[in-house]
Amino acid sequence: MPSLLITGFDAFGGENINPSWLAVEKLPPRIGDHMLCKLAIPTIFGTAAALVLEKAEEFQPDVILSVGLAGGRDAVTPERIAVNIR
Numbered sequence: 001m002p003s004l005l006i007t008g009f010d011a012f013g014g015e016n017i018n019p020s021w022l023a024v025e026k027l028p029p030r031i032g033d034h035m036l037c038k039l040a041i042p043t044i045f046g047t048a049a050a051l052v053l054e055k056a057e058e059f060q061p062d063v064i065l066s067v068g069l070a071g072g073r074d075a076v077t078p079e080r081i082a083v084n085i086r
Contacts, residue, residue: 003035005061007052009068012043020067037061 008021021040029036037059041048056064068079 001033001035002063003037003059003061004031005037005039005052005056005059005064007039007041007064007066009043009048010040018043018069020069024067041066 006024006027008024009018010021011018024038025040027036027038037055039052039055041051052064052066070077070079
């Protein structure tokens, strides 16, 4: 059975919630033939990637999809280039 690891971020920047995790959290455990593994990840540089890789090793997903928040956008858009000060 195909599997998907889908992640959303925790709240950051003084906010109480992060819509990316709220959206992921509401997904069912299975969509069609695909099993879902949902993971909330912290907005801490380096830690987020390490947690995703750890969960991927454990769950062995066919696909990893990370959902995030881009303030000011009014549509769902793919991120082609991450902007990060580091």
